[in-house]
Amino acid sequence: MTGADRVLVSERIGQLFLDTERGRDRLEYTEYGSGDSWVVLLPGLLMPRRMHDHLARALASNGAHVVTLDLLGHGRSDKPADPLVYSVTSFAEQVVALLDHLGAPQAVVGGTSLGANVSLEVAVIAPKRVRGLILEMPVLDTALEAAIIAFAPLLLTARFFPGALTGVRWATRAVPRGVVPWWLGIGLDTLDQRPGPVAAYVHGLFFGRAAPSLRERKAITAPALVVGHPRDPLHPVADAELLSEELPNSTFERARSIMEWRLRPERLDLAATKFVLDCWRGPQRRQRSTNA
Structure with missing residues (x-):
C-alpha cells in the first residue's frame, strides 16, 4: 500500500500506572489502529512519543496495531527527580x-x-514477547564518548544552573505548536524540561547500563531491521552496521541522511512496513542485506 492509498485509522490516548517504592508512576501512550499485529515505538533521548506519529500512522494504515509510548521522564509521562529510576533496563x-x-x-x-x-534490552529481558525489532540509530560502543561530550553539559547545567533550563522551558512553552513545522514542534517539546528531572535522567543513564552486552546482543534471535545514518557523530553508522552484523537475523538499511526519515519518510516507511508485515506473517528465514 502506498502513501496515497493509506486509510484513516483510529487514535486513542491511554495511561499506564506502575506501582513503585515511591508510589505510582504514570506513563502515557497513544494507540493507533487495532488488531493483534502489535508494534511498540519508543522515542529518542528526552523526546516525546509524537516523534513517531507519522510512522505509527503509516504502519497502522497497513494493518498494524501501533502504540507509541512516553517512557518515564519523557513527554507527558511522569518525570521523577530520582536518578535510580532511569536506566535502559527500567525502561525495558x-x-x-x-x-x-x-x-x-x-x-x-x-x-x-x-x-x-531500550528495544534491544526488551529482547534480552523478555525475548518471548518480541516478534521483531526496528532499531534506528542505536547508541553503542563507537558513540559513547560523543554522547558523554554532548550530554555532560546538560547534566552540569541542570545541577548548577537550573535557572537556565527553566528559562528555556518557559521560552519554548510560549511558542504555539500549531504555527511551527511539525519537527520544530518536536524540538520545542524536547526542550520543555524541568531541571531536577533532567539532571536525574541524564545521571541515571550515564552511570547505569546503556545497552545489552555484545554476548547478549549476539543471542537475540528476533528478526531485526537496523537503520543507520551517515554523517551523524552521535549515532555513527558504524554502530548500526556492527549491530546488524552481531544480530543473527537482521537486515541493514542505510538512510540517505540524518533527516530522511523525518523529512522524506516514504522509502523508510515502506521498508519498516514490509518488515512489520513480514514479522507478523509467521516464522520466516530472513536473509541479511545491505542497501546503499
Whole structure:
C-alpha cells in the first residue's frame, strides 16, 4: 500500500500506572489502529512519543496495531527527580508492563537512539514477547564518548544552573505548536524540561547500563531491521552496521541522511512496513542485506 492509498485509522490516548517504592508512576501512550499485529515505538533521548506519529500512522494504515509510548521522564509521562529510576533496563521493564497492560502477547518493538537501545534490552529481558525489532540509530560502543561530550553539559547545567533550563522551558512553552513545522514542534517539546528531572535522567543513564552486552546482543534471535545514518557523530553508522552484523537475523538499511526519515519518510516507511508485515506473517528465514 502506498502513501496515497493509506486509510484513516483510529487514535486513542491511554495511561499506564506502575506501582513503585515511591508510589505510582504514570506513563502515557497513544494507540493507533487495532488488531493483534502489535508494534511498540519508543522515542529518542528526552523526546516525546509524537516523534513517531507519522510512522505509527503509516504502519497502522497497513494493518498494524501501533502504540507509541512516553517512557518515564519523557513527554507527558511522569518525570521523577530520582536518578535510580532511569536506566535502559527500567525502561525495558516499562515496555513489558505496557504489553501486559494492553494484553499483547508479543510485539514488534522499535525505537530511535535511546529507543533502539531500550528495544534491544526488551529482547534480552523478555525475548518471548518480541516478534521483531526496528532499531534506528542505536547508541553503542563507537558513540559513547560523543554522547558523554554532548550530554555532560546538560547534566552540569541542570545541577548548577537550573535557572537556565527553566528559562528555556518557559521560552519554548510560549511558542504555539500549531504555527511551527511539525519537527520544530518536536524540538520545542524536547526542550520543555524541568531541571531536577533532567539532571536525574541524564545521571541515571550515564552511570547505569546503556545497552545489552555484545554476548547478549549476539543471542537475540528476533528478526531485526537496523537503520543507520551517515554523517551523524552521535549515532555513527558504524554502530548500526556492527549491530546488524552481531544480530543473527537482521537486515541493514542505510538512510540517505540524518533527516530522511523525518523529512522524506516514504522509502523508510515502506521498508519498516514490509518488515512489520513480514514479522507478523509467521516464522520466516530472513536473509541479511545491505542497501546503499
